Amino acid sequence: MPELPEVETIRLGLEERLLGALIKTIDLRDQKLTRGQVDLLTIKKLVENNYLVKFGRCGKNLLLFLSNGNILFWHLGMTGSFKISENIEEIPYLRAYLETDKGYLLYSDIRRFGKLGVIKSTNELKKGIDPLGDNYLYDNFNKLLTSNKVIKSFLLDQEKISGIGNIYADEILWKAKILPNRPANSLSTEEINRLFKTIPEVLKEAIKHRGTTISDYRDINSNPGEYSERLKVYGKEGKPCNECQGIIKKIKLGGRSSCFCSDCQK
């Protein structure tokens, strides 16, 4: 579910509501959340009785910076979402929560693909270039496009560019007018330029509209994202393209469905 724009929307919401809050308790109801890398007692020791001094994001990871210098990273997987509440509400699929002096941060996750852990530095997260970060520079981007792997899979590879998921990969390629099955190293200079520019454009526009809701995604105030109304190709197979009236097609690439307009995209 949550790709970069959704995680960023959540980050902004948390900043508004929980910046400076004191964490009293962390509880994990689903032990799978840490993938066996840390036990609950250790997590508690590292996290409890700390202030939330900053909220960050790294690709699709949400980062909670603690006053003891540790960072709690939280990946929402496919269906993770947060809600802030005065009490522990027994919301469905509640998998973890933080009790703070500014309220409870409840985490629910239907499919249990979410993951969290405590790190000392963001270097510990495997990650590529964040398209909204300082390292997103043309030369760095260009250097990555050397393989013949299809461009759609390249965009989804978090170790190259981090934050793009299946929805935005399709939307970006449509806007950049590039077919999803083109080998990455076959792009012309002009196409690379277009792609380089389009990636942050689409992501920023989506953040402006507080992300995309297909079914599960909600921001921390339980509001759906409004970028769903602006999608041009994702989930639009069989419908006419906005731009040219051609019919949107759907194919599988790297095991993921990919929607595109074969007239607009070359």
Next chain:
DNA sequence: ACGTAGTCCTGACGGC
């Protein structure tokens, strides 16, 4: 080094 398929989970939807 690459692509692909299987795996982890749970729920929704369509076809018969």
Next chain:
DNA sequence: TGCCGTCAGGACTACG
């Protein structure tokens, strides 16, 4: 109504 297959915003592993 019920059963079954397929699919879903992600990402890891194993295999060829």
